[in-house]
Amino acid sequence: MTELGLPETDDFIDETLSKPLQILYQDEHYVAVFKPAGLVVHRSKMTRPDEPVLLQTLRDQLNRFVYPVHRLDRPTAGLILFGLSGPDAAKMVDLFTTRQVAKYYQALVRGFPPETGTVDKPLREKFGEDFDPGSTDDHPTQEAVTRYDVLDRYQPPWPMSGFEESRYALLEIMPLTGRWHQIRRHLNHIAHPVLGDHRHGDHRYNQMVYARTGVYRMLLTAMRLDFRHPYTGELHTITASRGGEFDRFLEILNPYKLPRLPLPQNIGN
Numbered sequence: 001m002t003e004l005g006l007p008e009t010d011d012f013i014d015e016t017l018s019k020p021l022q023i024l025y026q027d028e029h030y031v032a033v034f035k036p037a038g039l040v041v042h043r044s045k046m047t048r049p050d051e052p053v054l055l056q057t058l059r060d061q062l063n064r065f066v067y068p069v070h071r072l073d074r075p076t077a078g079l080i081l082f083g084l085s086g087p088d089a090a091k092m093v094d095l096f097t098t099r100q101v102a103k104y105y106q107a108l109v110r111g112f113p114p115e116t117g118t119v120d121k122p123l124r125e126k127f128g129e130d131f132d133p134g135s136t137d138d139h140p141t142q143e144a145v146t147r148y149d150v151l152d153r154y155q156p157p158w159p160m161s162g163f164e165e166s167r168y169a170l171l172e173i174m175p176l177t178g179r180w181h182q183i184r185r186h187l188n189h190i191a192h193p194v195l196g197d198h199r200h201g202d203h204r205y206n207q208m209v210y211a212r213t214g215v216y217r218m219l220l221t222a223m224r225l226d227f228r229h230p231y232t233g234e235l236h237t238i239t240a241s242r243g244g245e246f247d248r249f250l251e252i253l254n255p256y257k258l259p260r261l262p263l264p265q266n267i268g269n
Contacts, residue, residue, distance in 0.1 A: 011077045011243025012217040013038045017052055020061055025238045029088040029231060030081055031066060032238050033058060037077040037217040037245075041068060058082065069093050070101075073181060075197070078105070078222030079240040091230035096178065104224040105173040105183060106242055108249065109192040110205050112153055112167050119146045119186040123179045145176040146186040156256040160208055168195065168253060172223075183220065195219045195249075215249045 010022070013036040025032040035041070035054055042055045058066050066082040067089035083089025095101050123144040151170045158166040169192070175182050184200045187193055193201035195209055196218035210216055224239045241247070 011036055011221070011245050017057060021058055024079060024240055029084055030092065031062065031084060032079055032081045034240050035072055035077060035080045037075050040074045041071055041080065070096050070178065072222055075218040076220050076222060077217065077243050079225060079238060080222065081225060095227055095230065099176065100227060102226040103175055103222065106221050106223050107171050107173055107183065107187065107194045108219040109169050109171055109187055109194055110167070110202055111192045112169055113150060113190060113192045116149045119190055121186060121189055123182060123185060125180050142179060143177055144179045144182050144186065146173060146183055147176065148173045153258045154253040154256045155258055156253060158208065158212060160205065170250070213249055213252055215245050217245050219246055219249060221246055
């Protein structure tokens with residue numbers, strides 16, 4: 001395996017932030033930014049004292065306090081929204097809690113899942129494990145539902161697991177609930193883990209992909225939020241890009257893209 005450095009791009013961070021955060025939306029109540037993969041949202045018992053944190057980085061960039069309203073896992077890149085005051089954040093948290101915010105992600109996964117699907121599998125929250133090491137608290141199992149659609153499929157000539165080719169699929173994902181690592185755990189549950197997921201994914205594929213491409217980050221990005229503004233009632237759609245490393249990987253795969261499957265034909269009538 002070739003030894004490759006970890007590049008710092010617009011969607012991956014190793015140790016430092018070399019440029020300002022990309023602001024995707026801002027008004028008098030809210031601000032949305034692109035979170036690079038590898039950047040933790042807020043400080044916890046698991047963060048190092050010298051580790052950059054999104055909350056503080058954005059606060060310093062805007063020169064004002066910001067208040068989180070939802071979360072993204074450390075290795076997940078993409079769109080994240082903050083309130084600009086406590087009351088602003090509380091109103092938006094209520095929208096997330098009552099499922100009035102539609103969230104869309106894209107992910108590159110191993111294998112060819114069905115063209116569309118819903119994963120309905122309750123999940124146990126893991127906050128004790130991640131943020132309070134050694135905790136023996138019993139966290140209850142909660143409803144968890146994730147929908148997805150296949151956008152593209154790829155079959156490069158990369159031998160793996162006794163096969164002459166590898167299979168990958170680009171998915172658009174809509175989680176209907178917001179559990180800990182929900183998308184990653186659900187996709188792994190149906191045997192189509194996210195590439196670059198070093199916790200729930202397939203380590204053999206992750207290592208092979210990194211050796212061939214140098215792409216290290218987990219290929220899961222929060223792409224879009226749809227909601228009605230708590231103060232105006234207007235429908236808002238905020239979007240983000242997949243990120244440079246994600247797009248670079250898709251460019252490598254592009255010569256091996258397969259035709260879309262034909263839609264089923266109606267029979268009879």
